[in-house]
Amino acid sequence: MKKCLILLLLLSLVLAAASKPKVVLQVLGSGGPEMGDGRASSAYMIWVDGKARVLVDFGGGASLRFEQTKAKIADLDLVLLTHLHIDHTADLPALLKASYFTSRTRDLPIFGPYGNRAMPTTEVFIERLFKNDVGAWQYMGDFLDGSGAFRLVPTDIAFSKEIKRIYANRGISVDAVSVHHGPIPAVAYRVNVAGRHIVFSGDMNGAYHTLEHLAKGADVLVAHNAVPKGASGVASQLHMTPDTIGQIAGSAAPKSVILSHRMLRTIGKESETLAEIRKYYKGKVTFADDLDRYYVR
Numbered sequence: 001m002k003k004c005l006i007l008l009l010l011l012s013l014v015l016a017a018a019s020k021p022k023v024v025l026q027v028l029g030s031g032g033p034e035m036g037d038g039r040a041s042s043a044y045m046i047w048v049d050g051k052a053r054v055l056v057d058f059g060g061g062a063s064l065r066f067e068q069t070k071a072k073i074a075d076l077d078l079v080l081l082t083h084l085h086i087d088h089t090a091d092l093p094a095l096l097k098a099s100y101f102t103s104r105t106r107d108l109p110i111f112g113p114y115g116n117r118a119m120p121t122t123e124v125f126i127e128r129l130f131k132n133d134v135g136a137w138q139y140m141g142d143f144l145d146g147s148g149a150f151r152l153v154p155t156d157i158a159f160s161k162e163i164k165r166i167y168a169n170r171g172i173s174v175d176a177v178s179v180h181h182g183p184i185p186a187v188a189y190r191v192n193v194a195g196r197h198i199v200f201s202g203d204m205n206g207a208y209h210t211l212e213h214l215a216k217g218a219d220v221l222v223a224h225n226a227v228p229k230g231a232s233g234v235a236s237q238l239h240m241t242p243d244t245i246g247q248i249a250g251s252a253a254p255k256s257v258i259l260s261h262r263m264l265r266t267i268g269k270e271s272e273t274l275a276e277i278r279k280y281y282k283g284k285v286t287f288a289d290d291l292d293r294y295y296v297r
């Protein structure tokens, strides 16, 4: 009798695991803005049960990586932009143009930060790319005025040091909070799907102390490792040092940390970077490469 109960329990656990949606985080671009690192610029994708549902950033080279994964543009639910620097957005026009040749008919929401004197709002940014009469690629204006197969729907995320829910639909929700990337409006995101939580720092220096709250207990924290130990000046005003990444990871205690946005100044310094992070965080740390896939359990 006891054996039967144990077997039933094991069977139900196996069935529960089998019915749980499979969530995979894939790195499309693990590099920064440089050429010569052999990497696409910042871009990530979340797969749910074999469908590519969420894009986070889409920098130069991301469209080729997207193609290599065999993801379908028609499956995307939304695009999240951490900020509007070129290395996070440059392949968006390529994605939109490619969508013309697909079966996509659902609107595609694009979220990104508010604007300031240094940067347009995300809505204005998209208009300056594609809007009829004013866009650099105004011939794609169909995707904004509603006369195309679907609409691109940009939404600005207001500055906030408090975590805000910005999206919830079809089993995916997204929380956002402002992060400090020098003078550039920037947002960190937490994507929640099937009980899993994946957090993206984007580029930031840690000064607002918001990421540690957003990443609290997350399954994965993707942190940008753009500067080495001891960085100073402009680089440290824009980016987290390994020490800062370690402090944030130590405070938030995610199950794992993936280091991405790797640059020539940090590549080759992985053991030094890891030693800095290990001062505060004992969990799993991985250095990302393009097309890496992480099964989020």
Ligand SMILES: [Zn+2]
Residues within 6 Å of the ligand: 032, 033, 042, 085, 087, 088, 203, 261
């Ligand atoms: Zn960047």
